[in-house]
Amino acid sequence: MDNSQTLEMATTYEAREIEKDIYKFWEDNQCFKADNKSKKEPYSIVIPPPNVTGVLHMGHALDGTLQDILTRYHRMCGYEALWLPGCDHAGIATQNVVEKHLAKEGKTRHDLGREEFVKITWEWANDHKSRILGQFKSLGASFDLSRARFTLDEGCSRAVKKVFVDLYNKGLIYKGAYIVNWCPRCQSAISDIETQYENEDGKLWEISYPLKDEMGAIVIATTRPETMYGDVAVAVNPNDYKYKDLIGKTCVLPLTGREIPIIADEYVDKSFGTGALKITPAHDPNDFEVGRRHNLKSIKVIDEMGKMISCAEVHPDVQGLDRYEAREKTVEMLKAHQVLVRITEHPHAVGKCQRCNTTIEPLLSEQWFVKMEPLAKAAIEKVKDGSIKFVPSRWEKNYLMWMENIRDWCISRQLWWGHQIPAYYHNQTGEMVVAEENPDPKNYTQDTDVLDTWFSSGLWPFETMGWPDVNSDDFKKFYPTTTLVTGFDIIFFWVARMITMGLEFTKVPPFSTVYIHGLIRDENGQKMSKSKGNTIDPVEIIEKYGCDAMRFTLTSLCTYGGQDIKLSNERFEYGRNFANKIWNASRFVLMNLTKSAKDLKLDLNNLSIADKWILNSLNKVVKEVNDNIKNYRIGEVATILYDFFWNYYCDWYVELSKIEKNEAVLTYVLEQSLKLLHPIMPHLTEKIWQMMPVEKTEIALMKTDFPQFREDLSFENDAQNMEIVFEAIKSLRNLRADFNIPVGVKMDIKIEGNKELFEKITPYIKRLARVENVEFVSENANSKHCAFCTVADTKIIVPLEGLIDIQKEIERQNKKIQKLQAELNSLNGRLSNEKFVNSAPKEVVESTKQRVVEVEGEIKTIDDLISKLS
RNA sequence: GGGCGUUUAGCUCAGUUGGUAGAGCGCUUCCCUUACAAGGAAGAUGUCGGGAGUUCGAGCCUCUCAACGCCCACCA
Numbered sequence: 025m026d027n028s029q030t031l032e033m034a035t036t037y038e039a040r041e042i043e044k045d046i047y048k049f050w051e052d053n054q055c056f057k058a059d060n061k062s063k064k065e066p067y068s069i070v071i072p073p074p075n076v077t078g079v080l081h082m083g084h085a086l087d088g089t090l091q092d093i094l095t096r097y098h099r100m101c102g103y104e105a106l107w108l109p110g111c112d113h114a115g116i117a118t119q120n121v122v123e124k125h126l127a128k129e130g131k132t133r134h135d136l137g138r139e140e141f142v143k144i145t146w147e148w149a150n151d152h153k154s155r156i157l158g159q160f161k162s163l164g165a166s167f168d169l170s171r172a173r174f175t176l177d178e179g180c181s182r183a184v185k186k187v188f189v190d191l192y193n194k195g196l197i198y199k200g201a202y203i204v205n206w207c208p209r210c211q212s213a214i215s216d217i218e219t220q221y222e223n224e225d226g227k228l229w230e231i232s233y234p235l236k237d238e239m240g241a242i243v244i245a246t247t248r249p250e251t252m253y254g255d256v257a258v259a260v261n262p263n264d265y266k267y268k269d270l271i272g273k274t275c276v277l278p279l280t281g282r283e284i285p286i287i288a289d290e291y292v293d294k295s296f297g298t299g300a301l302k303i304t305p306a307h308d309p310n311d312f313e314v315g316r317r318h319n320l321k322s323i324k325v326i327d328e329m330g331k332m333i334s335c336a337e338v339h340p341d342v343q344g345l346d347r348y349e350a351r352e353k354t355v356e357m358l359k360a361h362q363v364l365v366r367i368t369e370h371p372h373a374v375g376k377c378q379r380c381n382t383t384i385e386p387l388l389s390e391q392w393f394v395k396m397e398p399l400a401k402a403a404i405e406k407v408k409d410g411s412i413k414f415v416p417s418r419w420e421k422n423y424l425m426w427m428e429n430i431r432d433w434c435i436s437r438q439l440w441w442g443h444q445i446p447a448y449y450h451n452q453t454g455e456m457v458v459a460e461e462n463p464d465p466k467n468y469t470q471d472t473d474v475l476d477t478w479f480s481s482g483l484w485p486f487e488t489m490g491w492p493d494v495n496s497d498d499f500k501k502f503y504p505t506t507t508l509v510t511g512f513d514i515i516f517f518w519v520a521r522m523i524t525m526g527l528e529f530t531k532v533p534p535f536s537t538v539y540i541h542g543l544i545r546d547e548n549g550q551k552m553s554k555s556k557g558n559t560i561d562p563v564e565i566i567e568k569y570g571c572d573a574m575r576f577t578l579t580s581l582c583t584y585g586g587q588d589i590k591l592s593n594e595r596f597e598y599g600r601n602f603a604n605k606i607w608n609a610s611r612f613v614l615m616n617l618t619k620s621a622k623d624l625k626l627d628l629n630n631l632s633i634a635d636k637w638i639l640n641s642l643n644k645v646v647k648e649v650n651d652n653i654k655n656y657r658i659g660e661v662a663t664i665l666y667d668f669f670w671n672y673y674c675d676w677y678v679e680l681s682k683i684e685k686n687e688a689v690l691t692y693v694l695e696q697s698l699k700l701l702h703p704i705m706p707h708l709t710e711k712i713w714q715m716m717p718v719e720k721t722e723i724a725l726m727k728t729d730f731p732q733f734r735e736d737l738s739f740e741n742d743a744q745n746m747e748i749v750f751e752a753i754k755s756l757r758n759l760r761a762d763f764n765i766p767v768g769v770k771m772d773i774k775i776e777g778n779k780e781l782f783e784k785i786t787p788y789i790k791r792l793a794r795v796e797n798v799e800f801v802s803e804n805a806n807s808k809h810c811a812f813c814t815v816a817d818t819k820i821i822v823p824l825e826g827l828i829d830i831q832k833e834i835e836r837q838n839k840k841i842q843k844l845q846a847e848l849n850s851l852n853g854r855l856s857n858e859k860f861v862n863s864a865p866k867e868v869v870e871s872t873k874q875r876v877v878e879v880e881g882e883i884k885t886i887d888d889l890i891s892k893l894s
Numbered sequence: 895g896g897g898c899g900u901u902u903a904g905c906u907c908a909g910u911u912g913g914u915a916g917a918g919c920g921c922u923u924c925c926c927u928u929a930c931a932a933g934g935a936a937g938a939u940g941u942c943g944g945g946a947g948u949u950c951g952a953g954c955c956u957c958u959c960a961a962c963g964c965c966c967a968c969c970a
Binding site: 033035036037221228244245246247248291292293295296297300301302304308309310311313370372418419421422425426429512516547549580581583584585587588590592594595597598600601602603604605607608609610611612613614615616655657659660663666667674675678679754757758760761762764766767768794847850854857858859860861862863864865868871872 | 899908929970
């Protein structure tokens, strides 16, 4: 890197200019490459693979930043750190995108045929793979691209086949006809968790089904009258006296005249609707169950397109109609036949397809399922026994509740894009073989369905490490992974499946910690989405504010509880301003250094109290930062570093260095700060470090050691004395502001009290509070026309002959006394309470007493001075 | 119907074993003091959602009420 520009640093931090070449520098020097032969302890993270056709959004930016912080931190702490990147083939999502594209040309996937469509989608995926990972690179992501994987690549496909076949052979995968959530638009089954329920203003239609061979009728209630053609019974509760006599009788379906029995089943709720329920096993999961219990057949009346089937059971006038048109038409006909008893408004939850928001049609269909209950056992156990820890822990409960009520997972999808199910059917006999390879391609045809995307994502932590080759170097070195970082929205979809599959196939948890962060929302707390137009584009933010600024802002907003983050553009000013501050402080230091790297060694025998104070503060910060990262309090880390760098280093130490500077300390603290900040703000810190004249044993800051607490840099006593300096300075500045004394006017002060200490610290006070002369005076010095402040046990007297308003100064001091008095009252209140003295910890009682003495002293000092003033 | 979360300064939010409250932005006053106006100095603002309880002491623990949000659940 070019060091010649040190003295030409711009006065404002131009993020784009500064950040642009750094990533390439790291890549060129293989800084992100993880070595599976290393002796170092491993630390590994697998990325939650973004959808291959997706675009980087703020959620990725947050998730990626956190993973990068953890990776960079552990790398600097001496671990062999691997952050493994990759993409998800995202079955439905990607297929939808490509089909939409085709639709623009007026084509459907069927026009192309499966083979051609898959080929096109592969091209599409390959084009986009580099785009999304490239966008992650613009975040500064220190992942190892040489290990980038794709859920549909050869290795993953091998893993998927093996897992499928194994589970099948163990009896944990089965095929059968069940009610599934069918998306008529995607033309596929989807799983229960891909179905999202939305409240809609529906209607409840009450329809009279006449009894056969006698007068009377039974009135049922339904929200979907079009399904009545598929009714095979009417069910009532066996304890419902209203219908007692009807059980076992037969009623007649209006419009079509088909006869169906009236049965009794506990499932029916007497109090809902009319208490009589029509049973349509082919189009309702509960009815399906009732049907099974009573050995009823199923009549499918709606097809996979969401249209009414042309069959004997469906009224000819609605055959071929869309399900909603059929609903209207059916209602119309029922009205005409005078069997529509009542229509009431009925808001209810309707299932929607997660991907396209189309209303789900529950449909009887032949699908593949994973039997989850046996698999869930270990997954529950390993979380309960702490082998897998959620941070924050409350998500554990959420996970366990879901796992303990797990239902079988429908894994087949009627799509073309994905892992084709490794089941083969004999062309003549139809005999089915489940195997990793087609036993005889001439005579066997592969199942046309593909697997749910989450099936392969569920194997992600080990399929990317070489599994099923358990002897591969990566698998041995980096599996199981250490931390998984993700949002709570995919705990069920992804985290739960990875744990389940990981335990089943590798016998160990795929990671030990699941770090769950909040979701990014807009400034009104709404989910960001392109359709709402409320998204904030990370790429634009990076352009405008800089990558490190964005990372810093996002990090600072990550609270320990993992609250959702409300974002607006302006919030990134926080990070930008901080980046600018770091830049300028560094600029100052670099401009003022006269010594060369060799001479910038810390000499602990040659330190002023200011040096000791900053080193002591830094040391404390180092400890806090390490502790907080280890405990996933990453937002806290940002706050601590911001506070230290700005309010300690810049506001005081750098200012003090203008009077008297210790270049070694100035440089040391800056370098350490850069290291501490590096995981959060990698570009800026790397750039500055490259320009610093410090001895470098590594090519990059990112490869150096992370700061650790040093016993020899603790200087608590000197640090406290320095705090007194700051207090004195603040008091004098305060006084200046209160009396409108211009900064240009130098003050003379008199000091009464601890002479030794104040002689030591006077030079600092003189400079930073713009004091000309300091005179030490004895007790009871004349203080007419003086303003004053008190610091510790010492009075600072400022003679302001003719300048001050005595009355105003008295008021000012009285205000201080009021504050002190309030505190004193509270302290005394506690101390006079016997119970407090007896039951509170000794230290607390002791420090309370001590504080009383201090406060009393201060009040007395001020009182004395007031009495002299008046 | 269950479960979870939130309610603290005008706004957005911190606040880890309970010891009378903090940040950023905004606001007021002053300052372009040669690192930084994306800056510096000083300042104002809070019965910590309501109520009750435990405790010497509660923003923090318990109970309860209220508002908002999220997740799960088969009410046709």
